[in-house]
Amino acid sequence: MNLKDKLVSSFLAFDDYLEDSSPIHDIRNKAIKIFENKGFPTKKEEAWKYTSLNPIVNKDYSIFPKKESSIEFKDVKRFFLHDIDTYKIVFIDGIYSSYLSETIHDNMDICLLSAALKKPKYRAVIEVYYNKIAENDSLTSLNTAFAKEGAYIYIPKHKEVEKPIEIINFATGNEAALMMQPRNLIVVGENAHVQIIERHQSLSENAVFTNSVTEIFAEKRAYIDYYKIQNDASNASLIDNTYIKQEEESHCSVHTFSFGGNLTRNNLKFYQHGEHCDSTLKGITIIENKQHVDHSTLVRHIAPNCESHQDYKGLYADSSTGVFNGKIVVEKDAQKTNAFQQNNNILIDDKATINAKPQLEIFADDVKCSHGCTIGQFNEDALFYIRTRGIAKKEAQALLMYAFANTVLESVKIPELKVRINKLIAKKIGVSIGFNI
Amino acid sequence: MLKVKNLHASVDDKEILKGVNLEVNAGEVHAIMGPNGSGKSTLAAIIAGKDTFEVTQGEITFNGEDISELDPEERAHKGIFLSFQYPVEIPGVSVTNFIKTAIKETRRANEEEDMPASEFLKLIKEKADLLAIDRKFLSRSLNEGFSGGEKKRNEIFQMAMMNPKLSIMDETDSGLDIDALKIVAKGVNKLKNKDNAILVITHYQRLLEHLVPDFVHILIDGIIVKTGTKELAYELEEKGYDWIKEEVKT
Ligand SMILES: Nc1ncnc2c1ncn2[C@@H]1O[C@H](COP(=O)(O)OP(=O)(O)OP(=O)(O)O)[C@@H](O)[C@H]1O
Ligand SMILES: [Mg+2]
Numbered sequence: 001m002n003l004k005d006k007l008v009s010s011f012l013a014f015d016d017y018l019e020d021s022s023p024i025h026d027i028r029n030k031a032i033k034i035f036e037n038k039g040f041p042t043k044k045e046e047a048w049k050y051t052s053l054n055p056i057v058n059k060d061y062s063i064f065p066k067k068e069s070s071i072e073f074k075d076v077k078r079f080f081l082h083d084i085d086t087y088k089i090v091f092i093d094g095i096y097s098s099y100l101s102e103t104i105h106d107n108m109d110i111c112l113l114s115a116a117l118k119k120p121k122y123r124a125v126i127e128v129y130y131n132k133i134a135e136n137d138s139l140t141s142l143n144t145a146f147a148k149e150g151a152y153i154y155i156p157k158h159k160e161v162e163k164p165i166e167i168i169n170f171a172t173g174n175e176a177a178l179m180m181q182p183r184n185l186i187v188v189g190e191n192a193h194v195q196i197i198e199r200h201q202s203l204s205e206n207a208v209f210t211n212s213v214t215e216i217f218a219e220k221r222a223y224i225d226y227y228k229i230q231n232d233a234s235n236a237s238l239i240d241n242t243y244i245k246q247e248e249e250s251h252c253s254v255h256t257f258s259f260g261g262n263l264t265r266n267n268l269k270f271y272q273h274g275e276h277c278d279s280t281l282k283g284i285t286i287i288e289n290k291q292h293v294d295h296s297t298l299v300r301h302i303a304p305n306c307e308s309h310q311d312y313k314g315l316y317a318d319s320s321t322g323v324f325n326g327k328i329v330v331e332k333d334a335q336k337t338n339a340f341q342q343n344n345n346i347l348i349d350d351k352a353t354i355n356a357k358p359q360l361e362i363f364a365d366d367v368k369c370s371h372g373c374t375i376g377q378f379n380e381d382a383l384f385y386i387r388t389r390g391i392a393k394k395e396a397q398a399l400l401m402y403a404f405a406n407t408v409l410e411s412v413k414i415p416e417l418k419v420r421i422n423k424l425i426a427k428k429i430g431v432s433i434g435f436n437i
Numbered sequence: 438m439l440k441v442k443n444l445h446a447s448v449d450d451k452e453i454l455k456g457v458n459l460e461v462n463a464g465e466v467h468a469i470m471g472p473n474g475s476g477k478s479t480l481a482a483i484i485a486g487k488d489t490f491e492v493t494q495g496e497i498t499f500n501g502e503d504i505s506e507l508d509p510e511e512r513a514h515k516g517i518f519l520s521f522q523y524p525v526e527i528p529g530v531s532v533t534n535f536i537k538t539a540i541k542e543t544r545r546a547n548e549e550e551d552m553p554a555s556e557f558l559k560l561i562k563e564k565a566d567l568l569a570i571d572r573k574f575l576s577r578s579l580n581e582g583f584s585g586g587e588k589k590r591n592e593i594f595q596m597a598m599m600n601p602k603l604s605i606m607d608e609t610d611s612g613l614d615i616d617a618l619k620i621v622a623k624g625v626n627k628l629k630n631k632d633n634a635i636l637v638i639t640h641y642q643r644l645l646e647h648l649v650p651d652f653v654h655i656l657i658d659g660i661i662v663k664t665g666t667k668e669l670a671y672e673l674e675e676k677g678y679d680w681i682k683e684e685v686k687t
Contacts, residue, residue, distance in 0.1 A: 385521065391539055399527075
């Protein structure tokens with residue numbers, strides 16, 4: 001049985017055990033029908049022209065893990081930002097691990113979606129926000145149909161969350177192949193501030209396929225900084241669907257660091273509903289071998305006087321492939337929009353490829369939009385210059401890589417995270433010098 | 438220290454150096470002068486290890502060792518420094534961090550201890566003062582948006598920090614204003630001692646007034662056609678190159 005059929009037929013069993021009164025019962029039933037109709041996207045669709053899911057969806061995944069697994073903190077400590085205090089929402093094979101987590105319910109909720117979906121006191125929030133900006137494309141719908149667990153974060157107005165929140169999804173490898181569909185709901189109230197780090201981490205070489213959906217709501221003057229660390233094992237693939245709705249004067253940034261994994265697709269969509277919003281979308285991709293990373297971004301400017309800044313850097317070695325599909329839409333009321341997009345790529349080897357496609361759709365007349373896309377190799381003159389100062393070729397390349405990626409790194413607001421990412425980059429490119437630029 | 442023997446080099450089958458001979462000993466200052474396009478920068482780059490040029494004949498030795506197969510960084514580790522005619526901009530890397538990395542990697546290659554942070558800071562201060570460099574300058578991105586003169590001064594600053602055995606200064610004077618030229622020349626003179634050597638490439642006699650050469654070589658069309666003392670530089674300044682070209686023909 002192929003994966004689509006397997007999913008559709010398991011849905012019946014899955015849905016059976018849900019209470020009829022669940023507020024998301026209908027949402028799920030509609031969603032599975034959409035997925036059943038559309039199936040997995042294929043390269044025939046414009047949005048999936050350069051990313052094929054075939055090699056991934058042809059495996060026989062377990063959809064529900066058979067047993068609960070536990071892991072020791074010491075074995076996974078390195079995946080946490082352990083040098084500072086954080087809130088933690090941790091899942092193991094899709095199941096919440098209270099042992100590894102550190103949640104809170106005091107004047108804010110940093111906890112589980114499963115609890116929020118069940119308990120009546122959350123019902124009002126679920127009704128207002130759940131599945132309200134997620135789209136109904138086939139993969140998001142698939143997630144919506146099966147969603148039952150993930151992070152639930154509700155920060156009430158004027159609350160500044162004093163430490164970052166880590167959302168980590170571990171896969172143990174207890175199943176030969178595992179499919180997971182985490183679902184996160186994040187609501188940040190008026191003038192509230194929060195920093196979130198999200199990570200998917202497989203602990204074995206067994207196949208993992210994650211289809212994740214995150215909905216983020218930034219109310220008036222809310223500040224959200226979201227960091228995605230994609231440094232997974234070589235047999236783990238990720239489809240990340242993240243939707244962000246911004247109200248007046250809110251500031252949201254998403255930084256995506258894609259170094260690991262097999263196939264990674266980031267669908268990142270920003271909707272600016274209020275005036276004077278600021279959206280930042282940045283990413284560094286450093287991949288090798290046959291890795292594939294696809295960034296599909298959308299910024300929809302709906303209200304006037306808003307800004308968006310996109311800056312994606314990519315370094316591709318061996319026969320790795322990259323895709324950057326960046327779309328900016330400026331609707332007719334969105335006058336005085338400033339929208340910037342930058343995508344720079346370096347192909348380290350001849351066999352590496354990048355497909356970059358900026359798209360601008362502008363329906364307002366008084367706007368400033370710019371986009372720039374470059375694809376190149378290392379500057380030989382710069383390499384020679386650095387090497388004459390006693391810095392070996394590999395380190396010289398590394399220095400140029402750091403310099404190249406620095407416009408993205410410099411806006412990471414958690415110093416410990418920045419150090420961590422620096423180290424990941426150094427490790428990824430095999431140098432031992434920390435440049436700390 | 439440096440011996441270049443019968444060096445021939447070409448790029449895309451075009452011969453640029455056509456048999457250069459040059460010997461530089463410790464404690465000496467040599468100047469190379471010559472018309473545009475005669476091959477001065479090419480010679481400097483080949484000594485520093487640039488591999489876009491193909492050496493077709495001849496040899497280069499440094500302290501008795503054949504260095505023609507060495508990478509640029511290995512030559513740097515042995516004490517060869519090139520101050521570029523056109524320094525490259527490296528956005529995102531600060532001057533300080535660049536030099537710190539350069540010193541660290543050089544020491545590591547030579548199996549020396551890391552320089553303690555306090556010593557590094559002292560050195561930075563000393564050399565910045567020597568070359569009258571504003572400290573704020575050192576936190577800027579390497580060469581990015583530097584004026585022509587600032588780039589040149591920064592090259593000499595790096596040179597002072599690295600303390601090389603052989604310093605090749607490719608047209609350091611072009612771009613420097615009169616005062617800056619004096620400061621830089623004074624700084625270079627301070628660094629000079631009996632154990633190191635300097636090779637200056639220049640078009641003008643002015644720098645040589647401050648940094649007095651023991652020998653002046655004239656490179657024309659890929660070959661050193663005349664070697665003299667500092668008086669030769671004055672003569673060139675007055676008469677240009679035509680008389681030498683005539684002399685060579687006959
Ligand atoms: N990569 C290259 N490809 C082709 N020709 C080159 C290359 N590099 C140098 N040349 C040529 O070699 C010749 C010597 O150049 P070089 O830069 O060494 O001259 P120079 O003596 O330093 O001149 P200047 O006084 O103008 O600095 C020139 O004709 C130049 O065009
Ligand atoms: Mg030159």
